[in-house]
Amino acid sequence: MKTYIVFGASKGLGDAFVRGVPQRGDKVWVVARSKPESLDLEDGIEREWIPADLSEFHSSTLIKDKLQNETLDVLIYNVGIWEKEGFENHYTFDHDEPADISNLIQVNITAAIVCIQALLPHLRKSNAGKIILIGSTAGLNNANSSQVSFVASKFAIRGITEALREHTREDGIAVTCINPGELAAEIPYEEGVDRALSAYNGTRIPLQDIVSLVKCVVSLSKAACVKEINIPALMDTNI
Incomplete structure (x- = not known):
């Protein structure tokens, strides 16, 4: 039996983690x-x-405060907001508002750091604690994205992972960063892989694939640590 906490879990990939990663008898804080x-x-x-x-x-x-003295075995930080209309053809960094940039940095970076810091005592109670941060292929070199703040935040997630892994090494807590490419996030997890593949002609990654990766990482013994996984869509030639 394991106890999880999943951030950003109301829809999309976070919802898929809540539904697909834990097993019968486990507990998930959503x-x-x-x-x-x-x-x-x-x-x-x-x-x-x-x-x-x-x-x-x-x-x-x-x-x-909500967790009180709960032991956590797995923390999944799956939060990532982006610029308004950031994926539209007419988007330009020139028009990003300072307040929106500040909010993006707060949610994507600052909240990740302070929430993980707050929950480390709970993870240290586990026999094999694991922290999994969900980044993006936008945070990799040569991703060809012009969303300055979003890209900066996803590079930051990789940096948080690297430093946090060193900080928690003596605690036996493994820290992993997973960087997915374009996901079929609009297709609910419960509708299945085939529905996700058909909706986008196989050009976007089904949520089930990322769930499978997380389940693999979670299943590893405390002797192993997966540092980083990059999983772009096969048809994405920019990565």
Whole structure:
């Protein structure tokens, strides 16, 4: 039996982690602003919702207080907002508002650091604690993205992973960064791989693939540490 905490878990990839990674008998703390539909599942997995807005600085304290003395085996930080209209053809960095840039940095970087810091005592109670941060291929070299703040934040996630791994090495906590390419995130996890593949003619990665990677990392013994996994879409020639 394992206890998880998943950040950004109301929809998309985070929701897929909540549904697909734990096994019967496990417990999952679900961090999200809105109430996740996964709470209604009856599959032998206990799910507890922590309503938290990661754009607010005190969210880490709120989450820590909610857990009280709980032991955490796996922390998955899957949070990533991007620039307004950042993936539209007309997007330009010139028009990004300073307040929006600051909020993106808070949610994507600062909240990751302070929330993990707050929960380290809970992870140290585990026999084989694991921290998994979800980055992006946008945070890799030569990704050809012009979203300055988003790209900076995903490079930062890789840096957090590197330094955090050294900090927690003596605690036996393995820290992994997974960098997915374009995901079929609009296709709900429960609709399956074939639906995700057909919706985009196989050009976007089904959520099930990333779930499989996380399950593999979680299943490893405490002697192993996967440092980083890059998983671009096969048809993405920029990576």
